[in-house]
Amino acid sequence: MRHSYIKAIDYYLPVDKEYNDPNDRLTGKIGINSKSIAGENEFASDLACKAAEKLFSKGKCTPDEIDFILYCTQSPDYLLPTTACLLQERLSLPTSCGALDINLGCSGYVYGLSLAKGLIETGAANNVLLITSDTYSKYANPKDRSVRLLFGDAASVTLLSYSEDGNSIGPFVFGTDGKGANNLIVPAGGLREPMTSASYEEVQDEFGNIRSRSNLYMNGNEIFNFALKEVPKAVQSLLQKGDYTVENFDYFVFHQANQYMLETLRRKLNIQKEKFSVQFADCGNTVSSTIPIALLRDFEEGKMKYGDQVMLVGFGVGYSWAACSIKMKL
8 A cells, every 4th residue: 555754854044134123122032043045036936946956965865756746835936937937947857847836835845744645545646755944034024023023934844655565544523714914914916906006105003014016015914812812722633533542652843933822822831841843943934835944853863863753733824734643765
């Protein structure tokens, strides 16, 4: 019987950095000291290519072995064509390779794993590249501290392959609540609200943050309340679906939003500190790339080992959330 597993992970952080003021009370609360920021002419697909090229250079597979690419981004090169098609050509993947974009944010990695699992276990593909890449910095107004202090740019690449050595990905649980869409949004730029000169007019909110309709807007309090309500329920649903207890898991990797949110969730779920990933101080909230970056860093730092049972939980913009169990086989 065919099973899917994570064979390799890599990531790329842009060279340019932005530093948060260490004396700022908010810096201490969110736990983010610096973020990697894409250059003016550096885009999400460029970060994606660099991440994939890093993985290929380590010999885990060659480009001609890839038969499907899943590209998760909310920073596409164009409205059309699909950026995954452009990546197929730039990475010299076979023309027999399938390619599609996933427009999801912080839940996108877990969603991507579920799609890759389906492709592999149905025999539609043998080797899938799941790439996540976002450049939220290009949406953020420099005068809007509510988002500028949080978000960094990054790309990750995960190679998924097939095995007959037991199931190592799943089960999954998913959730969606579109009522929260306006709490994390770039209002202008799509077909519903095309860009006009008015889209770039800046206004100041009650907290002193300045942004336009073309910029990223986040209602931090509402996002926090959403996470506190839905994430514990998602964790419990996954435990029930897999007939698990919290003690069955060796490690937990949640979307690396910020220190205050993660610590609140960890305590609410009664997860031991040493079993809970915290990997954002030097790169910020990298949206769809936070979970794979944390997975690889924690594995390389010895916080988890081959064969460990790990829970992944992504949540955010949409509102969208997802959780799954994986067995580490890097």
